[in-house]
Amino acid sequence: MRATTKSLAATVGVVALLALGACAPSAGGDDDTNDDAGSDAGTGEQTADAGGGDPVNVALITSTTGPLAAYGEAFIGGFEAGLDYATDGTGTVDGVEIVVEVLDDGGDTDRAITAARDVIGQGYSIMTGTASSGVALALAEQAEQNQVLYVSGPAAADAITGINDYTFRSGRQSLQDVATAGSFIDVEGAEILVLAQDNAFGQGNLAAVEGILGAQGAEVGSVMIPEDVTEFTPFAAQVLDAEPDMVFVAWAGATSGAMWQSLNQQGVLDDITVVTGLGDAATFGAYGEASDKVDFLNHYFPGAPDNAVNTAMVEHVEAAGGTPDLFTPDGFTAAQMIVHAISEAGGDDVDAMIGALEGWSFEGPKGEYTIRASDHALIQPMFQARLVPGDGGSWVPELVATVPGEDVAPPEAG
Missing domain, CATH: 3.40.50.2300 (Response regulator)
Structure with missing residues (x-):
C-alpha cells in the first residue's frame, strides 16, 4: 500500500519569501540510525511485516497560503521525500499505511489551533509542521493538552525546545x-x-x-x-x-x-x-x-551536505518537479522521525513514541542528527x-x- 496524501505540494502557491530567522534580507532588497534502528532493511524503517492494521493518520499543519507559503512548500516536498525514503517507497510501516493530511495554517495561530483540535477530535495522535514560531508554540500547547506527538518544522524559536514532553523539532533553532x-x-x-x-x-x-x-x-x-x-x-x-x-x-x-x-x-x-x-x-x-x-x-542549501540521504532527498524533490531549498530537510527529517516512532511504538501509543525518539541518532540530509533526550533539541551540523x-x-x-x-x-x- 502507498502512503495517501491529501492536498500535497501541488496545492502550494509559490510566493515571495520572508527573511530567514535572524539575518537574511528580502530578495527585493526591501527563520546514522542508532543500534536498535540500524537493523531495519533497506534505507528506512519499514520492516515489511505483512500484518497490516488500521492506517496511522498524520496531520501536517503548515502554510500553503500566505507569506510563509514557500516555506510550507519546501517542508511538504521534503516530507514527501522523507516518507518515501524512510519506508523504502512503500508508505507503510509494518504493513500499516501512513495517511498524511495537509492543513493550511496560513501563518495564523487561531487557524492552526482550529485545525489541530479538529484532527485531534478525529483521533489523530501525530502532528507535524509549520514555519511560524508563534504557530509552533501554540501547537505545542495543544499537543501537551491533548497528549499527542508533535514534531515542529522550520520554526526557529528557542522556546520550542524543552517546552513539553510531547514536542520535538525537525529543524534548527536560533541558538x-x-x-x-x-x-x-x-x-x-x-x-x-x-x-x-x-x-x-x-x-x-x-x-x-x-x-x-x-x-x-x-x-x-x-x-x-x-x-x-x-x-x-x-x-x-x-x-x-x-x-x-x-x-x-x-x-x-x-x-x-x-x-x-x-x-x-x-x-x-x-x-x-x-x-x-x-x-x-x-x-x-x-x-x-x-x-x-x-x-x-x-542551515542548509542543496550543495552543502555530501551524503547519500541528501542525494536521495534532492533527487526525489526534483523528480516531483520541485527545487530543494532551505527548509526541505526539515520536512524530510520530520518524516524520518515519525516513521521511526511508528516503527518502534505503533501509531497510537504516544508515550512509547516519545520514548523511541528521545536519544535517537540517525543519518539525515545534513548528516548525523541526535535528538537530545533531556529537552528534545535536535543536534545537527550547520x-x-x-x-x-x-x-x-x-x-x-x-x-x-x-x-x-x-x-x-x-x-x-x-
Whole structure:
C-alpha cells in the first residue's frame, strides 16, 4: 500500500519569501540510525511485516497560503521525500499505511489551533509542521493538552525546545544559528558587535548573541538602528569606530539592500569579519556588490551536505518537479522521525513514541542528527558558506566548512 496524501505540494502557491530567522534580507532588497534502528532493511524503517492494521493518520499543519507559503512548500516536498525514503517507497510501516493530511495554517495561530483540535477530535495522535514560531508554540500547547506527538518544522524559536514532553523539532533553532556565527572567529576575548534593527526582532538576536557568544568569553556590543531609518552611513561609521573583531548582522525587510550597500561603501566589509544568515534561494541575489564580502552561517542549501540521504532527498524533490531549498530537510527529517516512532511504538501509543525518539541518532540530509533526550533539541551540523558568481549575473552558495553538531549544540533548556 502507498502512503495517501491529501492536498500535497501541488496545492502550494509559490510566493515571495520572508527573511530567514535572524539575518537574511528580502530578495527585493526591501527563520546514522542508532543500534536498535540500524537493523531495519533497506534505507528506512519499514520492516515489511505483512500484518497490516488500521492506517496511522498524520496531520501536517503548515502554510500553503500566505507569506510563509514557500516555506510550507519546501517542508511538504521534503516530507514527501522523507516518507518515501524512510519506508523504502512503500508508505507503510509494518504493513500499516501512513495517511498524511495537509492543513493550511496560513501563518495564523487561531487557524492552526482550529485545525489541530479538529484532527485531534478525529483521533489523530501525530502532528507535524509549520514555519511560524508563534504557530509552533501554540501547537505545542495543544499537543501537551491533548497528549499527542508533535514534531515542529522550520520554526526557529528557542522556546520550542524543552517546552513539553510531547514536542520535538525537525529543524534548527536560533541558538544554533548564533553559535554557528561564532565559528568564524576565536570567540574567547573577541569583540563582537551586533548590528540590528531596534525592535523585538533585533533585541532578541542581541540577547541570543550575549547569551551564547558572551558566555564563551566574547565582549558583546551593539549598534541598534530605528526601524524608520533609511540612511545608514552614520551607523556604518559607528561600526568602524568600534573596531570589532566580528559584526553579527540581524536584519530583515525593505531597507536591507540600502543597509548592505552602506556597509560596503563605508569599507566595513573590507576590514571586519561580517557574518549573517544565508536564507532561502530567493535571497541569494539580495546583497548586491556586498555578496562576496559577507560570511554566511547556513542551515542548509542543496550543495552543502555530501551524503547519500541528501542525494536521495534532492533527487526525489526534483523528480516531483520541485527545487530543494532551505527548509526541505526539515520536512524530510520530520518524516524520518515519525516513521521511526511508528516503527518502534505503533501509531497510537504516544508515550512509547516519545520514548523511541528521545536519544535517537540517525543519518539525515545534513548528516548525523541526535535528538537530545533531556529537552528534545535536535543536534545537527550547520554550515559556513559564501556567495560566488553564478550564471547570468546570479549569485550561488558555496560551502566553506561544515560545523559539527556538537560544536553548536544549544544549552539545555529548562
